Amino acid sequence: MLLNYYQCTIKMKNLLPEKTVERLSQCRRVLLNKLDQEKEFIFSHEIAKLLHLTPVQVRRDFMLMGYTGSPSKGYNIKKLIKAIGYTIDPDESQNAAVIGMGNLGKAISKYVEDKREFLKIVANFDVDEKKISKSVAGIKCHHIKDLSKVIRDLDITIAIITVPANDAYDVKELLVGNGIKGILNFTPAPLHVPDHIYLEEFDIITSLEKVAYFVKEK
Amino acid sequence: MLLNYYQCTIKMKNLLPEKTVERLSQCRRVLLNKLDQEKEFIFSHEIAKLLHLTPVQVRRDFMLMGYTGSPSKGYNIKKLIKAIGYTIDPDESQNAAVIGMGNLGKAISKYVEDKREFLKIVANFDVDEKKISKSVAGIKCHHIKDLSKVIRDLDITIAIITVPANDAYDVKELLVGNGIKGILNFTPAPLHVPDHIYLEEFDIITSLEKVAYFVKEK
DNA sequence: TAGATTGTTAATCGATTAACAATC
DNA sequence: TAGATTGTTAATCGATTAACAATC
Numbered sequence: 089m090l091l092n093y094y095q096c097t098i099k100m101k102n103l104l105p106e107k108t109v110e111r112l113s114q115c116r117r118v119l120l121n122k123l124d125q126e127k128e129f130i131f132s133h134e135i136a137k138l139l140h141l142t143p144v145q146v147r148r149d150f151m152l153m154g155y156t157g158s159p160s161k162g163y164n165i166k167k168l169i170k171a172i173g174y175t176i177d178p179d180e181s182q183n184a185a186v187i188g189m190g191n192l193g194k195a196i197s198k199y200v201e202d203k204r205e206f207l208k209i210v211a212n213f214d215v216d217e218k219k220i221s222k223s224v225a226g227i228k229c230h231h232i233k234d235l236s237k238v239i240r241d242l243d244i245t246i247a248i249i250t251v252p253a254n255d256a257y258d259v260k261e262l263l264v265g266n267g268i269k270g271i272l273n274f275t276p277a278p279l280h281v282p283d284h285i286y287l288e289e290f291d292i293i294t295s296l297e298k299v300a301y302f303v304k305e306k
Numbered sequence: 307m308l309l310n311y312y313q314c315t316i317k318m319k320n321l322l323p324e325k326t327v328e329r330l331s332q333c334r335r336v337l338l339n340k341l342d343q344e345k346e347f348i349f350s351h352e353i354a355k356l357l358h359l360t361p362v363q364v365r366r367d368f369m370l371m372g373y374t375g376s377p378s379k380g381y382n383i384k385k386l387i388k389a390i391g392y393t394i395d396p397d398e399s400q401n402a403a404v405i406g407m408g409n410l411g412k413a414i415s416k417y418v419e420d421k422r423e424f425l426k427i428v429a430n431f432d433v434d435e436k437k438i439s440k441s442v443a444g445i446k447c448h449h450i451k452d453l454s455k456v457i458r459d460l461d462i463t464i465a466i467i468t469v470p471a472n473d474a475y476d477v478k479e480l481l482v483g484n485g486i487k488g489i490l491n492f493t494p495a496p497l498h499v500p501d502h503i504y505l506e507e508f509d510i511i512t513s514l515e516k517v518a519y520f521v522k523e524k
Numbered sequence: 525t526a527g528a529t530t531g532t533t534a535a536t537c538g539a540t541t542a543a544c545a546a547t548c
Numbered sequence: 549t550a551g552a553t554t555g556t557t558a559a560t561c562g563a564t565t566a567a568c569a570a571t572c
Contacts, residue, residue, distance in 0.1 A: 195409035270521040303488040
């Protein structure tokens with residue numbers, strides 16, 4: 089197979105732009121919803137409409153992953169889903185843990201449940217003895233003092249932090265010390281991790297303030 | 307006061323770049339945490355370190371909002387917080403509602419509680435009669451059939467959608483029909499709103515898939 | 525003063541979009 | 549074929565960064 093300039097760059101660096109990964113993920117999500125309908129093919133402008141993108145963005149992202157459609161029929165939905173999986177899914181299944189079984193932690197454990205085969209939440213953690221006996225979405229809650237052992241036993245590589253802000257730093261240190269590779273921080277406390285760990289942060293207050301700002305300006 | 311080129315552009319368009327608003331919001335968050343310490347001034351490189359930014363980004367954002375520090379002392383923390391508020395906070399206090407009192411809705415109601423004076427969650431909504439009698443974080447939960455009335459009575463302009471994905475479309479339609487100005491969608495269903503409504507979407511699965519992708523590539 | 529920092533412009537980098545040949 | 553769509557490059561747009569004079 090002949091690769092174009094962009095595909096070569098990606099092969100070399102092994103990386104797609106972050107925005108493209110994000111869009112491909114969203115794209116697969118809406119395509120999975122289309123599966124039960126009788127529709128077999130979809131056009132770039134249909135996908136674009138669903139995701140607030142332009143058709144060119146959609147086609148370009150597919151180009152970057154080297155997937156090709158047909159000018160007359162568009163893209164085969166099932167094959168496209170597979171192509172996205174081949175491109176963005178990890179080669180080996182990744183196991184994740186949620187640290188903090190408050191409302192947010194529970195919401196995430198329940199929501200992620202069985203959505204992707206290669207990405208599973210396999211453990212929850214908390215410090216509250218009352219929570220430790222209970223399961224959420226069929227996932228056992230462990231005491232955080234057993235974190236080292238559970239991470240090793242269950243081969244956990246990704247952690248989702250939903251503890252109170254004041255505990256975020258300690259939890260992060262613990263995770264880094266136990267060789268975690270990726271962290272999703274839902275705490276308002278900004279964290280620092282070594283370069284080899286991927287960190288993504290999300291703060292609801294900032295999202296809300298952005299909405300408030302752009303609302304007021306209209 | 308003399309405005310530079312960038313400040314003029316902003317005055318004209320009444321808009322800061324989205325990224326700048328985001329960073330200013332995050333900046334205020336960490337500055338508020340510094341308030342209880344005796345420290346009175348802070349340098350751009352200190353802020354940058356806290357937020358994973360460069361000092362230049364920080365100074366440029368402050369320049370865009372027309373705030374000036376001192377080369378010897380840096381920025382006065384209290385004044386900086388006020389300047390950020392003056393820049394990004396809405397002129398009039400905005401009232402928000404959370405639609406859907408599942409774990410996620412509860413987490414958000416509790417978390418946002420009293421964090422900002424100009425941005426308050428004043429109502430929760432659900433369809434479950436059991437939830438409607440209860441308050442979360444002191445905020446009353448209404449039945450969604452009363453949405454019109456409550457939005458009018460409490461002057462609600464921003465809505466946070468945390469209902470199951472299947473109900474997201476109906477809720478959005480209801481909100482748009484009732485004159486909401488900004489929507490934060492925590493549902494995996496992508497929504498469409500008229501141009502005059504500001505929409506921000508967040509999907510945990512996409513965040514997780516991004517982490518998994520960038521973890522695998524290292 | 526020397527050294528550190530700020531404020532600002534110009535250059536660079538990266539992402540989006542316009543344009544269009546190729547395809548069905 | 550004519551018309552719609554795809555795939556790709558080059559141009560444009562926007563955001564970040566390098567560079568440096570001004571300031572304390």
